[in-house]
Amino acid sequence: MKAKFFGAVILCVFVCSADQMTTAAQETTKATSEPTTEPSTSNVTTVGPSNVTTEKTTVGPSNVTTEQTTAGPSNVTTEGPTTAPITVAPTTAPLPDASRYEVIENSKACLIMAGGFQLEVTYTTKDNKNVSTSMDVPKSSDVTVNGTCASGNDTESSLTITPKNGDIKSLKFNFKIMDGKASIESWMADVKISDAMEPEFNHTVNKTVDLASPKLYYKCEKRGNFSDNILALEYKDLKVQAFNVEDGKFSETGYDCPADAPDEPAPGKPPVKTYTATEGNKNCVVFKGSIQFHIPYVSTNGNTTALISVPQETNTTGDCNMTMNGLYTQKLSINFYETWTLNLYFSSDKKQNTDLLTADAGVANYDISQIELTYDYNNNLFSDVDDSGEFITE
Known part of the structure; x- marks a missing residue:
């Protein structure tokens, strides 16, 4: 750092x-x-x-890492997750290769999220059984990405991934700066599951995940997930920077997740x-x-x-x-x-x-x-x- x-x-x-x-x-x-x-x-x-x-x-x-930007503000005294975001045990299914999802503003990326992602949904079937199913998040060439970027003194931003095909209809992440840290304030998934009691399934995970200083990107090479008891987003090679992206690139330095600690x-x-x-x-x-x-x-x-x-x-x-x-x-x-x-x-x-x-x-x-x-x-x-x-x- x-x-x-x-x-x-x-x-x-x-x-x-x-x-x-x-x-x-x-x-x-x-x-x-x-x-x-x-x-x-x-x-x-x-x-x-x-x-x-x-x-x-x-x-x-x-x-x-190999990416470029500035470091974070001097008034930040701590960074990174203060609580473990994992509440659902990770699955063992292989994850897709990492892809890069960008919100573009003025022809440059202003919010970047990268990694290999897989969505696990726990739902109730039409015959009243509780089951889980997994579906890969398509690579960036097979989705549309949009969202909002922070500017000036803004403290909120968002990224929405909309696959062109498949059962995942959309994934949305809401980011916020609070107490000198960037975080995933909430995220939601809208999916279609044919045997679910409610085939048009959507759910929001209202669990804050601390990331890093707003001027640093957060990275986690090892496998992990963001989850509650209904949705789990499995990831590997995760990188995310929701604020202060300069020249369309991740910052020069990144915050390592606890799993990557030497x-x-x-x-x-x-x-x-x-x-x-x-x-x-x-x-x-x-x-x-x-x-x-x-x-x-x-x-x-x-x-x-x-x-x-x-x-x-x-x-x-x-x-x-x-x-x-x-x-x-x-x-x-x-x-x-x-x-x-x-x-x-x-x-x-x-x-x-x-x-x-x-x-x-x-x-x-x-x-x-x-x-x-x-x-x-x-x-x-x-x-x-x-x-x-x-x-x-x-």
Whole structure:
């Protein structure tokens, strides 16, 4: 999540001296490309040689996803659902692929809802039995979408999906801003069910679902539903932004639903893991230890610091043949929390074009020459982050 930034990021790596790079690349042809340290759409922190304690921080706009916009207002102190919206157990039927439903105003989308949706209806049949049936919400090319968008100080908006064919006649969602949060205030479905006691079936779910700051979009990749005891709207890959849509796109940052929260280790207990970079069938870097970051940020209560650990679930890649500042270098990349990447660069004392790196003249000395962290202010890791959208660097 986009937030204010101040000071430097401190990376704390706990590793015993014996658990270091085990072998040097034995190739005589080395890659000539240097690693980039230019700001990306995330926060990128680059640290110099391992014996330097004052670190250099390069900060760019935060990027939780691939979409673009501004962050939310600074007076918002909490975001996201405060109560679980699910009252009906999700079905196990597969959901359709995600589609995008837009309310268009002045040739641009001003309200966007995306996802794969399935409607489950519980009804009474003509022979007085209670049954449930499911029907997929058609993709956007097979529906008509209309609605109303908020402008100025408006606090309400709506989106109506009208399928061109099928048993779903319409789905309507009413959105509202209240107490600094956007929410689904209510939603309704109008369907046709031939064996129902009342074939023309319509029902409104008057249950508020908190979403996020009005300037952020709400997303939930995992399966869930909005429901009461009659209607359930199953979803996957959900994204919705009902206010402040700019240039027809979702905002740059989004609020993750609780189901998508990363599995962050308990404070002070990061897992000890072995990370490797490989080339072919050989390991060129073996790094063992537990890793934590002290990341300063601006919360709704002022300047503070979060202690973030590298979790158990990670993916590692690397580069065994590259150069940096003219030195033979090997790179270990650790990917976690979907968008976070830690790059560790190990440089030898052998210079490219002046020293021949062979099996007989291996690397005698090497350093952790650079540490680079790319991250975002995920709302589940920084629950009280100030989302005013302003960055402060020192």
